[in-house]
Amino acid sequence: MVEAKKILIFEDHPDIQMILQVFFRKRGYEPIVAGDGVDAVEMVRKHGPALIIMDIIMPGKDGIEACQDIRASGIATPIIFLTSKAYADDKERGLAAGGNAFLTKPFNTQKLDAALRPYLG
Amino acid sequence: MLPDQTRPSILYVIYASAVMFWLVLLLMAYILALRSYHALRGAYRERRKAFFRKGVELVLLEEPLESVLEAFRPRRPFDQEIVQEVLLDSMRQLQGPPFDALREAAIRLGSIDRNLHRLRSWSRHTRGRAMEALGVMRAEGAIVQILDILEHETLDLKLVALRALACIKDPATLPYFVKTAQELPPPMLTRVGSMMLEFGHPAVPHVQKLINMHPGAFAPRVLEEMLKGVASDLETPS
Numbered sequence: 001m002v003e004a005k006k007i008l009i010f011e012d013h014p015d016i017q018m019i020l021q022v023f024f025r026k027r028g029y030e031p032i033v034a035g036d037g038v039d040a041v042e043m044v045r046k047h048g049p050a051l052i053i054m055d056i057i058m059p060g061k062d063g064i065e066a067c068q069d070i071r072a073s074g075i076a077t078p079i080i081f082l083t084s085k086a087y088a089d090d091k092e093r094g095l096a097a098g099g100n101a102f103l104t105k106p107f108n109t110q111k112l113d114a115a116l117r118p119y120l121g
Numbered sequence: 122m123l124p125d126q127t128r129p130s131i132l133y134v135i136y137a138s139a140v141m142f143w144l145v146l147l148l149m150a151y152i153l154a155l156r157s158y159h160a161l162r163g164a165y166r167e168r169r170k171a172f173f174r175k176g177v178e179l180v181l182l183e184e185p186l187e188s189v190l191e192a193f194r195p196r197r198p199f200d201q202e203i204v205q206e207v208l209l210d211s212m213r214q215l216q217g218p219p220f221d222a223l224r225e226a227a228i229r230l231g232s233i234d235r236n237l238h239r240l241r242s243w244s245r246h247t248r249g250r251a252m253e254a255l256g257v258m259r260a261e262g263a264i265v266q267i268l269d270i271l272e273h274e275t276l277d278l279k280l281v282a283l284r285a286l287a288c289i290k291d292p293a294t295l296p297y298f299v300k301t302a303q304e305l306p307p308p309m310l311t312r313v314g315s316m317m318l319e320f321g322h323p324a325v326p327h328v329q330k331l332i333n334m335h336p337g338a339f340a341p342r343v344l345e346e347m348l349k350g351v352a353s354d355l356e357t358p359s
Contacts, residue, residue, distance in 0.1 A: 015210045018174055022181040087346060108217035109181070 004030040005120065008049035010037050010066060011082070012058045016105070020053060020082075023109060029120075035059075037066030041073045049077055051119050054099070056083040056090065064097045071098035078119040082107060166203055173200075173207040180211075180222045189226050205232050209257045224258055233260045240266050245274075249281045256285025264291055271297065276305060280312065287316035292323035299331055307338035314339070 007029045009020050017033045024031040029050075034043050038060040044052065052070070056063040067079055078101075081094040086104040094102050101115050176192035193208070195201045208227050212220055227233060232254070239251035240263070248270070255263040264286065271282045279301055286294045295317060302313045314331055317324045332339060 013214075015174075015177075016214050018177065019181060019211065019214060022178045026182055106212075106214050106216045106220070109215070109219055110217050 004028055005050035006030045006032055006047050007051050007053065008043060008047055008077075009033045009053045010040065010058065010063060011053065011055045012036060013055070016055075016082075023112065027113075037061040037063055037069075040066035041069050041075070044070055044075050044077060045073075051116065052077055052079045054079050054081050054083075056081060056085050056094065064093055067094070067097040067099055080115060080119070082112075166206075169197075169200060169203045170207050170210075173204050174211075176204075176226070177207065177211045177223070180219050180226070183218075186222065186225060186229070189222065190229055193226055193230060201230075201235075204230065205235075205254065208232065209254055212257050227258050233258055233262065236260070237263055237266060240270060245278060248274075249278050252278075252281050252285040256288035259289050261289055261291060264289060264294060268294065268297060271301060276309070279305065280309060283313060283316055287319050290320055292320055295320060295324055295327040299327055299334070302331055302335070307335060310335050310338040311340070 007024045009017065009024075009031055011017050011020065011033065012035045017035075021031045021033065032043075032047050032049065034040070036058045037054070040061070054063040054067055058066075061069075063081060063083065067081075070077070070079065079099045081091075081099045081102045082105065083090065083094075083102075084105045091102045100119065103112060103115055173193060176189050179189045179192050193204050195204055205227070208223055208230075212223050212227075215223070236251040236254045236258075237260070239247050240255075242248050242251070252263075252267055255267070267282050267285055271279060274282060283298055283301060286297070298313055298317050302310055305313065310331065314328055317328050317331065
């Protein structure tokens with residue numbers, strides 16, 4: 001049996017955690033949720049996800065810092081920011097930190113699908 | 122030594138101390154009971170919310186509306202409010218077909234009618250929450266009522282009303298943003314401008330009018346962001 005690709009979700013909001021888990025399960029992936037970015041690198045090393053979904057505002061360590069840590073450790077897994085911070089500055093910071101795409105909340109599931117396609121096939 | 126008539130009786134001091142001691146004890150017991158009540162209530166509501174989140178899951182799994190409605194059906198007292206909270210929490214995060222399905226469920230469960238009724242409440246807190254809920258549910262039928270009460274509300278509730286109108290996004294309400302902005306203190310105008318930009322292209326002339334009316338109210342960085350927003354909307358008319 002083929003193992004489902006893992007998606008690592010860094011998100012502290014329980015409603016969005018649930019929405020994203022259902023969203024990815026429905027598409028045949030295995031979502032793994034982390035409520036903060038503190039142990040981001042260890043989490044990525046442990047689970048080896050095919051894709052990372054990253055919120056920016058999180059307790060402990062924000063998504064930008066977590067993304068920088070992941071990239072600094074040499075991990076090239078695609079990172080998609082999904083955040084309510086919608087200013088152009090935030091997008092620039094996210095992409096400069098090593099993010100591959102930037103989506104804002106509230107999000108459209110169809111747009112999320114389209115944003116994932118280049119990375120998940 | 123003090124004369125007898127000015128010296129408080131030792132018995133009086135003992136009684137007063139005892140009364141104070143029991144009062145403090147009673148107050149502490151009251152605070153403890155209140156905190157326990159809030160903790161228990163919070164835990165109970167979280168459990169019920171987790172139960173009703175199944176309805177959101179069904180929406181995301183594109184299950185038929187009837188199954189969704191059954192999942193959201195209130196079963197106990199106070200469930201109606203918890204169901205609405207779950208619906209609103211998810212609607213705040215979603216757009217597109219899942220949002221539409223949740224909105225349809227909210228309509229069928231009577232949430233919009235209940236909140237329209239609450240707009241006439243004597244409690245400003247209730248009116249504020251009703252406006253917020255109607256905004257999240259994009260209840261176009263609430264526009265007239267919100268505009269009606271907008272004039273008479275306090276400043277903080279005016280902002281809640283404008284936030285609700287910005288969520289509903291009927292461009293016909295844009296002149297009311299500019300009109301209401303005249304009554305608001307300058308620090309609030311940035312928020313009003315940002316809300317107006319959520320309307321996209323139709324907001325451009327109104328935002329320009331707002332900036333021209335109160336140029337000093339916008340910090341240079343905020344103004345730059347807003348003008349960028351105006352410019353991008355001019356480039357891509359919807």
